[in-house]
Structures are given as structure tokens and as C-alpha cells.
Amino acid sequence: MLNKKQTNTIEVSSDIAQVIQDGQQLVAYMAKDGQVSLDPDLAQVMIDAKYKLQKKQWNAQDEAHFLHSYDQLAKAVAPVSMESIRAISRSDNDKPSQAEKAVAWYRRYTLVALICLLFVQVYYLFGHALAHDLKDLYESRNEWHLKLDSEEPNSKEFKQIQSKYEEVGQRLDANYNLLKVWNRIWLMGFSFGSEIPPYSQEKLNVELRRLERAQADANALDNLNLAQTRLTARLQLFENMLFAQSVLEVLQGYVLPLLYGLLGAFIFVLRDLLREIRAITFTTDSEIRYRLRLTLGALGGMIIGWFLNPQELSGLASLSPMAMAFLMGYNVDVLFAIMDQIIDKLRGAMAANDGSKGKSIQGSGNG
Incomplete structure (x- = not known):
């Protein structure tokens, strides 16, 4: 019987060992901070996997059952993930977490952008x-x-x-x-x-x-x-x-709108960063997305005057160009929506023009 167990036992790869450790942390998160109730069966599978790994009693059936349970556990805690938990949690040597570093960076450069804006203004x-x-x-x-x-x-x-x-x-x-x-x-x-x-x-x-x-x-x-x-x-x-x-x-036309758009983007990033840290959803992808948001916000603040006249919209008639630049930097999706509307109008005008030309050619041919 002992020989049969030894025969069925397989060597656990480093990836599976890491997933088992991640499963322990997900269970601890759900038990401590999670908003979703912890399934006892899933918790038992995670705990058994830990001790089986220590006793080297791991086989292919255990691995398949564990991975299936881990998939259910990951879906239960979504959008929280192990990556987001690591990004927010401090390491063993008590160094600042990735989220804390991001907060410090964006807070510092928001202040720099504000000082530059005040100086230029x-x-x-x-x-x-x-x-x-x-x-x-x-x-x-x-x-x-x-x-x-x-x-x-x-x-x-x-x-x-x-x-x-x-x-x-x-x-x-x-x-x-x-x-x-x-x-x-x-x-x-x-x-x-x-x-x-x-x-x-x-x-x-x-x-x-x-x-x-x-x-x-x-x-x-x-x-x-x-x-x-x-x-x-x-x-x-x-x-x-x-x-x-x-x-x-x-x-007035370039530097100040760019700075106002950049400041608006920084404020959006700080607000969204706070939300993700509270929800424990901050990851490395968030950092990349925020950096791109700063670039888009600065460009959006600078070019909004090229596409939109405040007098054309009653809700924006009272806004100054700098206020519009700040709002476009804060919510650059509005700028994309305006650009899409302009493109749709151009397509409609081109289609109508092509249709009128086709009718005129057809009429001349019949004549």
C-alpha cells in the first residue's frame, strides 16, 4: 500500500507550489477582509493542499481538484486578485507596498503640476x-x-x-x-x-x-x-x-490648457487610485493605465479647443477655456465622444455628397 502511494506521488512544480501559497492568502483574505462568504469546501481543499505539499503526498488527482477549486475561489473574490493583494500588502521586511509607492509618486507630482500651473498662470x-x-x-x-x-x-x-x-x-x-x-x-x-x-x-x-x-x-x-x-x-x-x-x-492656447488638463488627469488618478486601494483592486496594470491617463489628459486639455466651441453647448457656455481643459483632463472620455460625433458627422456628410453625385450622374445618363 505504501509503495502504491509512493508510485502515485508526483513532484510538485514551482508554479503549482506558488498557486497553493496564493490559495492560502486568498482564503485568509476572504476570512478577514472579504465581502464574500467563504465556502467551507473550498477552504478545506486549500488547507489540505498545503499539508499534502508538506508531506509530499501530492498526485495528479489532487492537482486537478485543487486547480478547479482555486479557479472557483478566484472567481468568488473577483475583482480582487492575488496580484492586487500583493500590490497593496507590505512585504516581510516592512518596505512600502506598490500601492503606497504609487500614492506617494502621484501625490508628489500632482503638487509639482499644481506649482507649475500656478507659476505659469x-x-x-x-x-x-x-x-x-x-x-x-x-x-x-x-x-x-x-x-x-x-x-x-x-x-x-x-x-x-x-x-x-x-x-x-x-x-x-x-x-x-x-x-x-x-x-x-x-x-x-x-x-x-x-x-x-x-x-x-x-x-x-x-x-x-x-x-x-x-x-x-x-x-x-x-x-x-x-x-x-x-x-x-x-x-x-x-x-x-x-x-x-x-x-x-x-x-493661452497651448501651455496653460495642457497644464490644466494634466492637473485634471492627476486629480482623476488620485481619486481612482483611492477607490482601487479601498477595493483592493490596484495592480501593475492600474499603474500603466494611470500613466497613459496623464498623457491623454494633458493632450485632451490642450486640443479640446480645436474641436469644441463652448457657445455651441448651453451647458458649457459659462465655462472658460481653462475650465474646459481641466474637465477634459479629468474625464478624457468626453473628448473621445466629441471626436466620434465629429467623425460621424463627416461620414454622414460624405455619404450624402456621394449620394447626390450618384443621382446627378444617373439623371444625366437617362437624359
């Missing part, structure tokens, strides 16, 4: 205010200059207008200096050379030669130098204004 608002005020002050100074030319030099109104003109000019210079500092962040510390265009430079040279031939006095030469300096200053002013306007458009 404040930088954008500051630059937008400077560019807007500078344009208004430049136009206002020109208006006061026209009023100044229309008044008598010694009149009371002339002095008042001159005082206001100088005040506006000082405010203009202050805004201009701040705008140049704002531009240096993107210029990496460089500044515009502001070379005078060849035609304008040649006009100044011709005027200078004319004054020299006429042996003009020092005042005329000084006025020419002032005109050249004023022209250079205006070129620098317009270059800085145009550059600032271009940067503001890039920030």
Missing part, C-alpha cells in the same frame, strides 16, 4: 496686464501729445496737458521696463538688438550729410540724434510688445 496674468496697459498708455500718450500741439505754449491748459502728458509717459516707461523684464524669461536673458531698417538708416545718413554740407548748428545735429534715438526706442518698444503678445498667445 501668474506669469501669464502679469504679462497680460503689462501688455494691455502698455498698449493703452501708448495710445493715451499719443492723444495727449496731439492735444498738447493744439494748445498755446503759454496757456494754462497747455501746462495742465503737458503735466498729464509727462505723467502718462512716465507710466508708459515703467510698464515698458517691467515688460522687458517679463520678456527676459523667454529670451533667456538676451535682449532685442533693434537695428534700424536700412531705408530708415539711409534717410538719417542722408539728412546728416545734408546738415554737414550746410554747416548746420549743433541744435540741428542734436535734433537728428534725438530722432535716431527715438526711432530705435520705438522699434524696441514694438518688438517687445509683439514678442510679449506672441508668448501670451502660446501660453
Whole structure:
């Protein structure tokens, strides 16, 4: 009898041994934390497998019966799996679990994304205010200059207008200096050379030669130098204004929506990560899915303005583009639904166009 048992005994592979150990952990999970009641027969099979493995009394029938029972046990605890239990449980040396590492990583980089967003948003608002005020002050100074030319030099109104003109000019210079500092962040510390265009430079040279031939006095030469300096200053002013306007458009159209979409995606990931940890369903696949979600959220926040106009939907009419970017990053599935609707409309339009062409060809053939 003993020889027969020894003959029927088979060597247990490492894979089966691991499955037996997993079965013990699943039974312990169901007994301790599971929401599903533990079947006594399944528990008995898992326990018997452990002791049979220790006593080396394992045969093919035991293995088949155990695998069938393990399959039933895995279905009973689904969506919880051994992979999710390992990902959430700490190891024997008390190192942080995979879930704890994921929470720390996403929490840290959510804070980084938030800080970057706040920095870019404040930088954008500051630059937008400077560019807007500078344009208004430049136009206002020109208006006061026209009023100044229309008044008598010694009149009371002339002095008042001159005082206001100088005040506006000082405010203009202050805004201009701040705008140049704002531009240096993107210029990496460089500044515009502001070379005078060849035609304008040649006009100044011709005027200078004319004054020299006429042996003009020092005042005329000084006025020419002032005109050249004023022209250079205006070129620098317009270059800085145009550059600032271009940067503001890039920030508003691309950088800020991308950051808002990324922040929305981070918040979704943290919320879903908390849900999966509570339900003990977090696995390595979840980590991959979350990383892809961040990429899709950032891109969704940036490109939503290409496909949707908030005025077209009554529910979104009150939302700003940045709020839409944040929502698309939080729920990128909405963006996919919008894109599918656009594709369906294009297909319908193409089908209708092909149908009308076919009818026209058929009509001409009958004629």
C-alpha cells in the first residue's frame, strides 16, 4: 500500500507550489477582509493542499481538484486578485507596498503640476496686464501729445496737458521696463538688438550729410540724434510688445490648457487610485493605465479647443477655456465622444455628397 502511494506521488512544480501559497492568502483574505462568504469546501481543499505539499503526498488527482477549486475561489473574490493583494500588502521586511509607492509618486507630482500651473498662470496674468496697459498708455500718450500741439505754449491748459502728458509717459516707461523684464524669461536673458531698417538708416545718413554740407548748428545735429534715438526706442518698444503678445498667445492656447488638463488627469488618478486601494483592486496594470491617463489628459486639455466651441453647448457656455481643459483632463472620455460625433458627422456628410453625385450622374445618363 505504501509503495502504491509512493508510485502515485508526483513532484510538485514551482508554479503549482506558488498557486497553493496564493490559495492560502486568498482564503485568509476572504476570512478577514472579504465581502464574500467563504465556502467551507473550498477552504478545506486549500488547507489540505498545503499539508499534502508538506508531506509530499501530492498526485495528479489532487492537482486537478485543487486547480478547479482555486479557479472557483478566484472567481468568488473577483475583482480582487492575488496580484492586487500583493500590490497593496507590505512585504516581510516592512518596505512600502506598490500601492503606497504609487500614492506617494502621484501625490508628489500632482503638487509639482499644481506649482507649475500656478507659476505659469501668474506669469501669464502679469504679462497680460503689462501688455494691455502698455498698449493703452501708448495710445493715451499719443492723444495727449496731439492735444498738447493744439494748445498755446503759454496757456494754462497747455501746462495742465503737458503735466498729464509727462505723467502718462512716465507710466508708459515703467510698464515698458517691467515688460522687458517679463520678456527676459523667454529670451533667456538676451535682449532685442533693434537695428534700424536700412531705408530708415539711409534717410538719417542722408539728412546728416545734408546738415554737414550746410554747416548746420549743433541744435540741428542734436535734433537728428534725438530722432535716431527715438526711432530705435520705438522699434524696441514694438518688438517687445509683439514678442510679449506672441508668448501670451502660446501660453493661452497651448501651455496653460495642457497644464490644466494634466492637473485634471492627476486629480482623476488620485481619486481612482483611492477607490482601487479601498477595493483592493490596484495592480501593475492600474499603474500603466494611470500613466497613459496623464498623457491623454494633458493632450485632451490642450486640443479640446480645436474641436469644441463652448457657445455651441448651453451647458458649457459659462465655462472658460481653462475650465474646459481641466474637465477634459479629468474625464478624457468626453473628448473621445466629441471626436466620434465629429467623425460621424463627416461620414454622414460624405455619404450624402456621394449620394447626390450618384443621382446627378444617373439623371444625366437617362437624359
